[in-house]
Amino acid sequence: MTTAPESIVSDYKFGFYDEEEALFKAKKGLNADIVNMISDMKDEPQWMRDFRLRALELFQKYPGNPAWASPIMDEVDFDDIHYFVRATDRDERSWDDVPDYIRNTFDKLGIPEAEKKYLAGVGAQYDSEVVYHNIREDLEKLGVVFLGTDQALREHEDVFKEYFGTVVPPGDNRFAALNSAVWSGGSYIYVPKGVKVDIPLQAYFRINTQNMGQFERTLIIADEGSQIHYVEGCTAPVYSSDSLHSAVVEIIVKKNARVRYTTIQNWSNNVFNLVTKRAVAYENAVMEWVDGNLGSKLTTKFPSVYLMEPGAHAEILSLAFAGAGQHQDAGGKVVHVASDTTSTIISKSLSKDGGRSSYRGLLKVYDGCENVKSNVRCDALLLDEVSRSDTYPTMEIDSPDVSIQHEAYVSKLGEDQLFYLMSRGMSEEAAAKMIVNGFVEPIVKELPMEYAVELNRLVELQMEGAVG
Amino acid sequence: MTKLLEIRELHASIGEKEILKGLSLTVDAGEVHAIMGPNGSGKSTLANVLMGSPRYTVTGGDVLFKGQSLLEMAPDERARLGLFLAFQYPVAIPGVTLVNFMRQAVNARRGAEVPIREFRESLFKKMDLLKVDQDFARRYVNDGFSGGEKKRAEMLQMAMLEPSMAVLDETDSGLDIDALRTVAEGVNALMNPGMGLLLITHYQRLLNYIKPQFVHVLVEGRIVTSGGPELAEQLEATGYDEYEALAAAGR
Numbered sequence: 143m144t145t146a147p148e149s150i151v152s153d154y155k156f157g158f159y160d161e162e163e164a165l166f167k168a169k170k171g172l173n174a175d176i177v178n179m180i181s182d183m184k185d186e187p188q189w190m191r192d193f194r195l196r197a198l199e200l201f202q203k204y205p206g207n208p209a210w211a212s213p214i215m216d217e218v219d220f221d222d223i224h225y226f227v228r229a230t231d232r233d234e235r236s237w238d239d240v241p242d243y244i245r246n247t248f249d250k251l252g253i254p255e256a257e258k259k260y261l262a263g264v265g266a267q268y269d270s271e272v273v274y275h276n277i278r279e280d281l282e283k284l285g286v287v288f289l290g291t292d293q294a295l296r297e298h299e300d301v302f303k304e305y306f307g308t309v310v311p312p313g314d315n316r317f318a319a320l321n322s323a324v325w326s327g328g329s330y331i332y333v334p335k336g337v338k339v340d341i342p343l344q345a346y347f348r349i350n351t352q353n354m355g356q357f358e359r360t361l362i363i364a365d366e367g368s369q370i371h372y373v374e375g376c377t378a379p380v381y382s383s384d385s386l387h388s389a390v391v392e393i394i395v396k397k398n399a400r401v402r403y404t405t406i407q408n409w410s411n412n413v414f415n416l417v418t419k420r421a422v423a424y425e426n427a428v429m430e431w432v433d434g435n436l437g438s439k440l441t442t443k444f445p446s447v448y449l450m451e452p453g454a455h456a457e458i459l460s461l462a463f464a465g466a467g468q469h470q471d472a473g474g475k476v477v478h479v480a481s482d483t484t485s486t487i488i489s490k491s492l493s494k495d496g497g498r499s500s501y502r503g504l505l506k507v508y509d510g511c512e513n514v515k516s517n518v519r520c521d522a523l524l525l526d527e528v529s530r531s532d533t534y535p536t537m538e539i540d541s542p543d544v545s546i547q548h549e550a551y552v553s554k555l556g557e558d559q560l561f562y563l564m565s566r567g568m569s570e571e572a573a574a575k576m577i578v579n580g581f582v583e584p585i586v587k588e589l590p591m592e593y594a595v596e597l598n599r600l601v602e603l604q605m606e607g608a609v610g
Numbered sequence: 611m612t613k614l615l616e617i618r619e620l621h622a623s624i625g626e627k628e629i630l631k632g633l634s635l636t637v638d639a640g641e642v643h644a645i646m647g648p649n650g651s652g653k654s655t656l657a658n659v660l661m662g663s664p665r666y667t668v669t670g671g672d673v674l675f676k677g678q679s680l681l682e683m684a685p686d687e688r689a690r691l692g693l694f695l696a697f698q699y700p701v702a703i704p705g706v707t708l709v710n711f712m713r714q715a716v717n718a719r720r721g722a723e724v725p726i727r728e729f730r731e732s733l734f735k736k737m738d739l740l741k742v743d744q745d746f747a748r749r750y751v752n753d754g755f756s757g758g759e760k761k762r763a764e765m766l767q768m769a770m771l772e773p774s775m776a777v778l779d780e781t782d783s784g785l786d787i788d789a790l791r792t793v794a795e796g797v798n799a800l801m802n803p804g805m806g807l808l809l810i811t812h813y814q815r816l817l818n819y820i821k822p823q824f825v826h827v828l829v830e831g832r833i834v835t836s837g838g839p840e841l842a843e844q845l846e847a848t849g850y851d852e853y854e855a856l857a858a859a860g861r
Contacts, residue, residue, distance in 0.1 A: 557664055558701045563711075565661050565697075566767060567689035567718035576714065580705025580750070 157380030168226040197312035197322030204316040214440040223355040227269040265345040270326040285334040294330030309392035317416045321390040328358030333368040342371040349378035360391040364399040373404040380410045393421035402430040409437035419445040426453035434461045446475035449483035456485040461585040464497030475504035481512040489520035493529035500532045509540040522552040612677040614806045621670035629655045631831035637806040644809040647828035648850040657779040661695040694773030696764040698780040702753040709747040736769040740796045757784030775806045782816035794819030814846040829857040
C-alpha cells in the first residue's frame with residue numbers, strides 16, 4: 143500500500159491506494175463494445191445484454207445534465223473513465239481467500255473486524271466487483287439471501303428478473319441510464335416472509351484505480367412482514383484526477399415489511415457521486431433512508447420512497463457536510479400514491495471553508511389520496527462567512543386532504559453559543575465541535591452505536607481547523 | 611496583598627455606544643458583593659465584559675483577576691483561571707446533553723480527564739444539593755428549559771466548576787419564591803472563604819437569601835455609591851431616582 147503525498151491527503155484517512163495491477167482494466171471510454179465486453183466477461187443471459195445495450199442508447203441520447211444540476215456535474219469527462227476494472231475474478235466467502243493486498247486494504251478500513259463484532263453479514267466491493275461476501279449461517283438457513291448482484295443474477299435469475307429495473311427504469315435519468323448500461327457489483331438481498339434480521343448487513347465499496355467508474359447496482363426485496371437493516375460505507379484513494387461513482391439502488395418493501403438503508407458516504411474529494419436510490423413501499427410497510435454524506439467532490443442524490451398502498455410510511459434522514467471544494471446536493475423525495483400514507487423528511491446540512499450544501503426535496507401527493515400526512519424539516523448550519531447553503535423544496539400536492547408541515551432554518555455557528563461554552567472553559571474548537579455534534583444528533587442517534595461513533599468521528603475530522 | 615478581582619476604571623462599548631464609563635470595584639476572597647442598579651445602567655454589560663463576551667469592546671481601564679489582566683484572555687482562559695458567570699439568559703445547545711456538556715467543561719476546567727465514576731458521583735451530589743431531578747442530566751442544555759430550570763442549571767454548572775470568583779447576573783429573575791430559596795441555599799452552600807461572589811440584581815429580593823457585605827449602586831456605567839447591606843434595603847424603599855438624578859447632575 144502506498145500513501146499519497148501528505149499535502150493532498152490532509153485530514154482524509156482513507157486516501158491510500160494499492161499499486162498492484164488489476165487483473166483486467168477496460169480501456170477508457172464508453173461504447174457498445176465496452177458494454178458487450180462487460181456482459182461477455184460476466185457470461186450474462188441475453189436479456190441482460192439487451193437491457194444494457196438499450197440503456198446505453200438511452201444514455202447517449204441525453205443532451206447533457208439537467209438544468210438544475212450543480213455546475214460541477216459538467217466536469218465529468220465520460221471519455222476519461224475506465225468503465226470496468228476487475229481486480230480478481232472470484233467473489234470469496236472467506237477473507238483468507240481474498241488476495242492479500244485487497245484483504246489488507248479492507249483490514250485497514252476495519253471491515254473484517256466489524257463483521258466479527260456486530261454485523262450479520264458483509265459484502266466488499268473493490269473497483270468493479272464484489273470480492274467478498276458472507277452472511278451468518280443462521281440467517282442463510284432462514285432463507286435470507288445476501289450476494290453480490292452479479293452472482294445473484296446467475297443463481298436467482300427468476301426473482302432477479304422480476305424486480306430488476308422496475309423501481310428505477312434505465313430512462314429515469316442520465317446517470318440511471320449510464321448505470322444500467324455498465325452496472326457491475328453491488329448487493330442483492332432477499333428477505334423471506336416474516337424473517338426479521340435485527341442486526342445490520344453491511345456492504346463496503348472501495349475504489350482503488352485512478353479514473354475509475356464504479357457502477358454498483360443494488361436490489362433489495364423485503365418480503366411480507368420481514369425486516370432488514372442494510373448499511374453501506376465507501377472510500378477511495380486521493381488522486382489528482384477524478385473518478386465517478388454512479389450507483390442505482392432499488393428497494394421493494396412489501397406488505398408489513400420494514401427496511402432501513404443507512405449510508406455513510408466518505409468518498410475522497412476527487413469522486414463524483416451521482417446516485418439514484420429509490421424504494422417502493424406497500425401496505426403498512428416502512429422504508430427508512432438514513433443518508434450521511436461527508437465525502438466526494440459532488441454528491442447528487444435524493445433517496446426516494448413511493449408510498450404505494452395505505453398505511454405505508456417513509457422516513458428520510460439526510461445529513462450532509464460540505465467542506466472546501468465540495469457540493470453536497472442531497473435531500474429526499476416522497477411520492478404519496480395512496481391514501482392513509484405518512485412521511486417524514488429531516489435534513490441537516492453543514493457547510494464550511496466555501497463548501498456548498500443544498501437541500502433538494504420533492505413531496506408529491508396524487509389526486510384522490512386522502513388522509514396524507516407529511517412533515518419536512520431542513521436545518522442548515524453555516525460555519526463561516528464564505529460557505530453556502532440552499533434549499534429547494536418542491537411540493538406537488540394534487541389532493542385537498544393533506545396535512546403538511548414544512549420548516550426550514552439556516553443558521554450561522556452562533557457567537558452566543560460559542561461564548562457560552564467557552565465561558566465554561568472549553569476552547570473555541572472544542573465548543574464548535576460540541577455545537578456541531580449537537581446539531582447532527584437527531585440523525586446520529588438513529589444509527590447503531592458503532593456507526594454513530596464513526597459518524598461523529600468523521601464530522602469531527604471535517605471540523606479540524608474549522609475555527610480560529 | 612493581591613486582591614481576587616480588581617476592576618480599574620473600566621470603559622466598555624457595544625458598537626459606538628459607551629456603556630461602562632470608568633467602573634472601579636474590588637472583590638476579595640470570602641467577600642460577597644452586590645451590584646444594584648436600574649435597567650440600562652450597565653449591570654449585564656459588566657457581567658459579560660468580565661467573562662470576555664465578543665459583543666463588547668473594552669476601550670479603557672483594566673481588570674485584574676488573581677493579579678493577572680483578564681482583558682487579553684479568551685473567555686475559556688478566564689474560565690480555566692476560575693472565573694464563572696451565571697448568565698441572565700443562558701442559550702440553548704440543542705442535541706448536547708447536560709451531562710456530556712458538564713463532563714467536558716469539568717475536564718477543561720481541571721485540565722485533566724476526571725474519571726467517569728468520580729464525575730457522576732459529584733454531579734449527582736450537586737444535583738441533590740440544588741434539588742434537581744436526575745433526568746435533568748439527560749436533557750439537552752437549556753433546550754426547552756423553563757426560566758427556573760435554566761437558573762438551576764447555571765447553579766449546577768457553578769457547583770461543578772468550583773470557581774474562585776462567581777458573577778451571578780440577575781439569577782433571581784424568573785424564579786418563584788421556592789426556587790429562589792433553593793438556588794440561594796445552593797449558592798450559600800458553595801460559598802467558601804477562598805471564593806468571591808458578585809451578585810448583579812435589579813431587586814433586593816435575592817439579597818434576603820444571600821447576604822452581601824458590600825452593596826454598590828450602578829448608574830449610567832459608574833458606581834455612584836457603595837455601602838453595607840442597609841443600602842439595599844434603602845434602595846428597596848426609595849428606588850433609584852435619587853441616584854439617577856445624582857448621575858445626571860455629574861454628567
